[in-house]
Amino acid sequence: MRILVTGATGTVGRHVVDQLLTAGATVRALTRDPASARLPAKVELVRGDLGSPSAGVFRGVDRLFLLSAGDSARVVDLAREAGVRRIVTLTSAGIADEYQETERSVEKSGLEWTHVRPGMFAANLLDWARGIKAGGVVREPCAQARQTPVHEQDIAAVAATALLFDGHNGHTYTLSGPESLSKPEQAAAIGAAIGLDVRFEELTPHEWRARSGVPDLVADFLLDIWQRATTRPEPVLPTVEEVLGRPARTVTEWAVDHAGDFR
Incomplete structure (x- = not known):
């Protein structure tokens, strides 16, 4: 094949x-x-x-x-x-x-x-690496946005399973990680993985735009996602476990795999 x-x-x-x-x-x-x-x-x-x-x-x-x-x-x-x-x-x-x-x-x-x-790639959290390396701090708006970061290896495993094995024809697999976490909780999970107290400092959207250097179109897109997730937390979906027969990897497990990026 x-x-x-x-x-x-x-x-x-x-x-x-x-x-x-x-x-x-x-x-x-x-x-x-x-x-x-x-x-x-x-x-x-x-x-x-x-x-x-x-x-x-x-x-x-x-x-x-x-x-x-x-x-x-x-x-x-x-x-x-x-x-x-x-x-x-x-x-x-x-x-x-x-x-x-x-x-x-x-x-x-x-x-x-x-x-x-x-849904949200856990790999997006690599955007926090510079702040964590510099002083153990993450600075972003919308602290209470609750998201469900999914490990890229789980995404790949679902795709590989559908490529290799029968029984997946006509299916749409929407994926999430196994936990809904606020941004401070995501930062703490990374800290637990790398043995560092990682703090989260909330910025206003205006402060974040001025500091981030992100193009306006991208900033608008991200702020829309984050603001919606503060009132409607991203759902935890069972799809990864249903397809693979094992639980999806947590943010802490993802951060262990990427520890070198944060040290």
Whole structure:
């Protein structure tokens, strides 16, 4: 079985590659720059871009892990014509137009499909690394935003399971972590993992905009998510455990895996 992984050098894609290799699959990885991919030697590296896909990338491929990016309709058409039989997408729990377009293209293809929709990536907490390294403090607005960060390895494991095994066709898996935590609780979980007292200092949205250097469009997007999560906490979903047969990893477990990033 040959599986093509798009986004193979990304936060989730790298783990999808590793888990597929561990299961004995033949993995082909699509990357813009094979020389800098730093993927295992067993991986078949092919140069390409989802924005301008070529038919040759899909030849000999049985299954496809599809990142929602580029010209999804064209990618799906080429994959089907080349003989791909199953597509697992990576989109988002916060469904935007581009994600909906990807999912619709896959569903209309006539191929087997599974959608993986993660919520907040625990990896987003790496944005706190500089403040924690500098003084053990996190400064952001919306302290009481309650979120459910999901470990990138759990996202990858759900995707790999749907790629490798039957029984997932037509399913949409919306993923969360196993706990709903405020921002101070997330900071404390990181502190527990690295043996440091990490404090959270709440900023006003205006103060945070001035300090963060985040573009206005991104700042608006994040503030909207955080403000909504203060009144409507993100739900804890059982999907990871239902698919994998084990509990989802906690923020503390995630932080142990990334301890070096915070020290």
